[in-house]
Amino acid sequence: MSPALVVFLVIGTIAVASSILVVAMRNPVHSALFLLLTFLCVAILFVMKGAEFVGAVQVLVYAGGIMVLFLFVVMLINVRHLPDERVLSNFWKGGLLVGLAVFLLFFTMVRPGVFHDPVASDQALRTTYTYRHRKVHQPDGTVVRKLIRRGKVVGNSEAVGMALYTDYLVPFEVASLFLLVAMIGAIVIGKRELSAIEEENIPAYMLERSETEHEVKEAMSA
Amino acid sequence: MNWNDMIYILPEVILTIGASAMLLVPVTGGRGAKLSAKWMMIILLAITAGALIYCSHAVENIDQSRQLQAMFALDGFSIFFKLLFIGAIAMLVMLSEDFLAEGKYSPWEYYSLLGFALCGMMFMASGVHLITIYIGLELLSLSSYILAGFYKSELKSTEAAMKYFILGAVSSAILLYGISLIYGVCGSLNLLDIAAAMSTIVTNDALMFGIMLLGAGLCFKIAAVPFHVWTPDVYEGAPTPIAAFLSTGSKAAAFAIFARIFYTGLHDFHLEWNYVLATISALSMIIGNLAAITQDNVKRMLGYSSIAHAGYVLLGVISLNALGLRGILMYSVVYVFANLGIWATVLMLRRHQYAGERVDDFEGLSRRSPLWAFAMVIFLLSLGGIPPTAGFIGKYFLFAAAVQAGFGWLAVIAVLMSAVSMFYYLRLVVAMYLREGVEAEFAITTPLRIVAGICLVVTLALGIVPSSLIDQAVLSSSHVAAHAALTPHAGR
Numbered sequence: 232m233s234p235a236l237v238v239f240l241v242i243g244t245i246a247v248a249s250s251i252l253v254v255a256m257r258n259p260v261h262s263a264l265f266l267l268l269t270f271l272c273v274a275i276l277f278v279m280k281g282a283e284f285v286g287a288v289q290v291l292v293y294a295g296g297i298m299v300l301f302l303f304v305v306m307l308i309n310v311r312h313l314p315d316e317r318v319l320s321n322f323w324k325g326g327l328l329v330g331l332a333v334f335l336l337f338f339t340m341v342r343p344g345v346f347h348d349p350v351a352s353d354q355a356l357r358t359t360y361t362y363r364h365r366k367v368h369q370p371d372g373t374v375v376r377k378l379i380r381r382g383k384v385v386g387n388s389e390a391v392g393m394a395l396y397t398d399y400l401v402p403f404e405v406a407s408l409f410l411l412v413a414m415i416g417a418i419v420i421g422k423r424e425l426s427a428i429e430e431e432n433i434p435a436y437m438l439e440r441s442e443t444e445h446e447v448k449e450a451m452s453a
Numbered sequence: 454m455n456w457n458d459m460i461y462i463l464p465e466v467i468l469t470i471g472a473s474a475m476l477l478v479p480v481t482g483g484r485g486a487k488l489s490a491k492w493m494m495i496i497l498l499a500i501t502a503g504a505l506i507y508c509s510h511a512v513e514n515i516d517q518s519r520q521l522q523a524m525f526a527l528d529g530f531s532i533f534f535k536l537l538f539i540g541a542i543a544m545l546v547m548l549s550e551d552f553l554a555e556g557k558y559s560p561w562e563y564y565s566l567l568g569f570a571l572c573g574m575m576f577m578a579s580g581v582h583l584i585t586i587y588i589g590l591e592l593l594s595l596s597s598y599i600l601a602g603f604y605k606s607e608l609k610s611t612e613a614a615m616k617y618f619i620l621g622a623v624s625s626a627i628l629l630y631g632i633s634l635i636y637g638v639c640g641s642l643n644l645l646d647i648a649a650a651m652s653t654i655v656t657n658d659a660l661m662f663g664i665m666l667l668g669a670g671l672c673f674k675i676a677a678v679p680f681h682v683w684t685p686d687v688y689e690g691a692p693t694p695i696a697a698f699l700s701t702g703s704k705a706a707a708f709a710i711f712a713r714i715f716y717t718g719l720h721d722f723h724l725e726w727n728y729v730l731a732t733i734s735a736l737s738m739i740i741g742n743l744a745a746i747t748q749d750n751v752k753r754m755l756g757y758s759s760i761a762h763a764g765y766v767l768l769g770v771i772s773l774n775a776l777g778l779r780g781i782l783m784y785s786v787v788y789v790f791a792n793l794g795i796w797a798t799v800l801m802l803r804r805h806q807y808a809g810e811r812v813d814d815f816e817g818l819s820r821r822s823p824l825w826a827f828a829m830v831i832f833l834l835s836l837g838g839i840p841p842t843a844g845f846i847g848k849y850f851l852f853a854a855a856v857q858a859g860f861g862w863l864a865v866i867a868v869l870m871s872a873v874s875m876f877y878y879l880r881l882v883v884a885m886y887l888r889e890g891v892e893a894e895f896a897i898t899t900p901l902r903i904v905a906g907i908c909l910v911v912t913l914a915l916g917i918v919p920s921s922l923i924d925q926a927v928l929s930s931s932h933v934a935a936h937a938a939l940t941p942h943a944g945r
Contacts, residue, residue: 336662337662339658340658340659340661340662341634341658341659341662342659343658343659344634344637344638344657344658344659344660344662345638345654345657345659346637346638346659347636347637347638347639347640347650398522398524399524399584400522401462401521401522401524401525401585402524402582402584402585402588405572405573405576405585405588405589405592406588408469408569408572408573408592409588409591409592409595411473411569412566412569412592412595412596412599413595415476415562415565415566415569415599416566416595416596416598416599418562419562419566419599419603420599420602420605
């Protein structure tokens with residue numbers, strides 16, 4: 232067994248075990264921490280496959296950003312223990328059956344598939360090109376400017392960056408729109424609408440302030 | 454990349470800037486004016502349509518496709534669908550006005566989200582790369598989830614949004630896994646590259662599995678049968694104009710990518726996927742139409758009817774010939790206009806603040822507004838596919854394509870199920886003409902009248918003089934159809 236295989240087996244086992252514990256734990260904080268462990272293990276697996284960029288993103292975005300948000304929400308709403316229900320719902324037999332069937336399907340269909348040559352494309356994916364004009368001295372004494380393309384095999388992150396901002400520019404920009412819509416959605420859903428009763432019960436000092444604001448606005452518009 | 458090529462995405466850029474600007478209006482003190490949100494949106498849509506027509510001159514010959522980095526194509530197919538989308542959204546803006554005026558929610562965010570949804574649809578129509586198509590689809594879906602839950606104080610709207618969001622997220626994951634398997638086998642996600650790679654592959658289990666997962670994800674988006682469960686619930690719970698949007702514009706966009714992916718990218722494995730899709734199509738037509746019969750809620754009935762219509766459109770994908778692609782284009786137009794007309798009627802009838810949701814609400818419509826009842830009959834006949842209306846032309850092309858491709862049995866099921874569908878469409882007609890009812894209130898306003906009028910004119914005109922639509926569909930589809938015909942199942 233090569234060292235890489237040993238690392239893979241250990242990390243993979245921890246990842247699978249902790250992802251099962253995520254759903255099995257009763258305390259939401261424990262669940263969240265096991266999810267964090269799963270993310271870190273998956274990040275290690277990505278790095279082992281030579282995808283440093285995805286591994287770093289996994290740690291920064293999932294472990295760093297999303298998990299902190301989860302823990303924040305869990306602690307904010309202060310749910311210590313879920314109500315005493317059974318951990319497994321009534322559907323667990325059916326669920327297990329479907330899971331096994333899907334696993335068998337993947338095992339028999341995806342594994343024997345012939346995939347695109349990974350070695351050649353790995354090299355190609357990591358190559359970035361720079362273009363430069365260079366003066367070339369011809370044998371007859373004249374100087375000609377030539378466009379020279381130079382390929383350089385770079386690291387994974389640099390190659391991903393080059394691909395994102397050149398070939399994949401259009402979907403990359405649309406993805407930014409996607410994030411904008413997600414933000415609008417969060418605001419639209421999270422914004423509190425006041426009911427008529429609540430509006431009546433607004434404390435007097437708040438109304439005073441809004442009146443002064445109104446006056447200031449009127450004065451400014453005048 | 455050449456900066457001159459950027460003109461191909463000019464309409465999308467304009468739309469994005471406009472939709473973002475609409476968010477800033479309330480911040481700068483324009484929140485008081487409710488009408489102006491609508492007009493700003495209409496003007497924005499008009500400018501986008503103008504930019505699109507201006508760009509379309511960049512495609513000198515409509516048989517050509519102008520591509521931006523093999524990601525985004527401006528061709529007849531995409532221009533056809535984009536104009537349809539802009540028209541559908543413009544009519545939805547008209548439909549939404551009264552609805553928004555009643556509620557206490559801001560119209561600016563609503564119209565802005567509608568604008569971003571349209572942007573996603575336009576990227577879907579133009580995508581020739583699975584990543585572009587996927588991102589466009591997600592932009593549309595995310596906007597739709599938010600819009601479905603826009604009336605957050607109503608339990609039904611929130612429930613609809615949650616159901617739609619969770620099932621939509623799962624289906625996107627399935628779609629994405631299919632895309633990743635296709636990338637693993639073919640080494641590219643550009644549809645033409647995929648087609649080229651597939652022509653050298655005789656058989657490959659992983660690729661087959663990828664195609665099936667991709668098809669399953671797409672079938673969820675068009676609500677074909679094993680993946681249809683969300684449709685009636687979401688249509689019932691979502692705000693009525695949004696249900697109209699989900700059943701018309703959003704669905705037409707999903708038809709567009711379905712056609713583009715299978716005609717341009719996956720046509721080489723036609724013999725492998727056509728029977729799977731044929732089964733899905735047959736099930737959609739049978740279950741959709743049979744389930745619609747038992748519904749008393751009009752919104753749910755339209756939900757099941759839209760499942761059946763997804764089955765009809767799948768005929769065009771299965772047949773994989775020029776006729777089928779034309780059928781998809783024409784049927785999308787026909788379906789959008791007839792359906793929008795019906796949704797306008799549902800919005801017009803209301804009982805205790807709710808839109809006309811029950812079949813009883815239609816009772817006595819013919820006596821109180823004969824013209825509107827007549828328009829409604831035309832829309833229903835068009836959905837049923839009865840000759841003087843446009844629905845017949847669309848169905849004729851789809852069924853003929855299926856017969857030409859050797860799927861006669863499927864065409865027989867489709868005709869039989871169209872007959873079944875007339876049963877529940879005629880239930881509404883019977884309610885309107887033969888029953889008396891006084892309960893439902895009427896709120897015929899100018900915007901609703903305009904939408905119903907446009908839909909009526911289009912449905913009748915395209916039914917009586919269909920040549921202009923047929924010519925346009927032939928021109929617009931020729932480029933995409935040529936791809937499917939160029940490499941007829943090489944190597945197999």
